Amino acid sequence: MAGIALKVKTKTEQQILNNLTQETTVKELKTILSTISKIPENRLMVLSGYPPKSIDISQDGVKLKDTQIKSGDILILEEKPEEQQPSKTQPQQSKSQPQPFKSQPTPVDYRAHVLEPTENCPGILMKQVVPADNSCLFSSIHFVLNGKVEDSSVVAPSMRQIIAETVAKDLINYSEAILGKPNDEYCAWILDNNSWGGAIELAVLSNYFGVEIAVVDTINAIINRFGEDQSYAHRVFLMFDGIHYDPLYLEPLDGSKIQTIFPSDDERVLRDAEQLAIEAKSSRQYTxxxxxxxxxxxxxxxxxxxxxxxxxxxxxxxxxxxxx
Missing domain, CATH: 3.30.40 (Herpes Virus-1)
Structure with a gap:
């Protein structure tokens, strides 16, 4: 009976599976992958190919010979985010209730924590899923600057504070015509943890951190680059599907440390990101x-x-x- 050998990669390790056969079922494979990755089967996401694409592992009884998984494939294991529970109905708040930005926590100086980009090496540009909790933009930027996902309740307030203070100090460039609301109302709005970030916030944070932020738009298959005209030395990548942001990182093929910050003249990674945008649109990975x-x-x-x-x-x- 023909055997199947697979290379399995998680965030922390990689293994070779050589005890599978054409008759192994998807359910049996999921059990093995769940054990290796310590990810529950119902939250296991398997990707393969380049750029990595999700593989359907929903049909438990199907045998590997009848799937797209072939001997020699590299399987990348990721964990699906937990489904967000709807928040309980809250009484309507008056517009006068939001706390002024001066009462918010002192922002963290993330510029002191920016990682130096590692040496260029072949790898796969991948998406790190962050929670869909109205602060996904801030969680994504924190990840590309620090290389890890942290609780948005810790990360987001500082970034919101940075934006509010920047906007409040510049009434000319951040007028009502630009913000869509009076400057002071916008500052109170962005400090609300239910408010979503977008282009204005990306531009402010790009300037504050001194880094170009390239956003892979999967709706239009294009890349929007914030800070492109500032000649910043470094570039980071996010993916946007219409309502949600996730950070991108390079997974080196040699198993070394992931890379989230790139030289701004690294055209190879930029081309990979452009291809990722095209692939995502063609597979309708957008809202x-x-x-x-x-x-x-x-x-x-x-x-x-x-x-x-x-x-x-x-x-x-x-x-x-x-x-x-």
Missing amino acids: DVNKFTLKCMICNVMLKGQLQAQQHASSTGHMNFGEV
């Missing part, structure tokens, strides 16, 4: 912001698309939404 359904977690109103959510937030002051 159509004009069609997805949201629920206001404060008043339970159902909303269709980003525009309705923005209009609802503007008329009610409600900022806590959950995707349905």
Whole structure:
């Protein structure tokens, strides 16, 4: 009976599996991979190929000979994020209630913790999944600057504070026309942990940290580069699917330490990111912001698309939404 040998990579180690056969079932393989990675089977995500693509492991009874998994493949194991529980309905808050930004925690100087980019080496550009908790942008930037995922309740307030202070000090460049609301209202809004970050926040943080932030847009298969005109020495990568940000990192093929910060003149990684954007769009790894359904977690109103959510937030002051 023909054997199957697979190379399995996790965040911390890699192993060779050579005790599989064509008759091994997907369920048996999942059990082995779960044991190796210590990831529960129901949260196990298996990727393969380049750029890495998710493999369907939902059909437990299917044999390996009938799947896309072939002997010699490299399987990359990742953990799916836990599903976010809807927050309990909260009473409507008046617009005067948000605390002024001066009362927020003193921001951490992340520039003191920026990692030096490692020596260029062949590898695979991969996505690190962060929680979808309204602070995914800040969690993603923290990851690419520090190389690890941390609790957003610790990471996000400092970055929100940085943005609020930067905007409050520059009434000309951050006018109501740019922000979509008066400067002081915006500062109170961005400090709310239910507020989502976007282009304005990316531009501010790029300037603050002195690093170009390249965002792989999977909706349009393009890369939006914040700080591109500032001649920064280093570049980091995020992926955006329409409503959620995740950080990208390079997984070296030699098993050495992952790389999250790259020289800004490294065109090879930039080309890899462009290819990743094209692959993600072709496989529809994005959310159509004009069609997805949201629920206001404060008043339970159902909303269709980003525009309705923005209009609802503007008329009610409600900022806590959950995707349905």
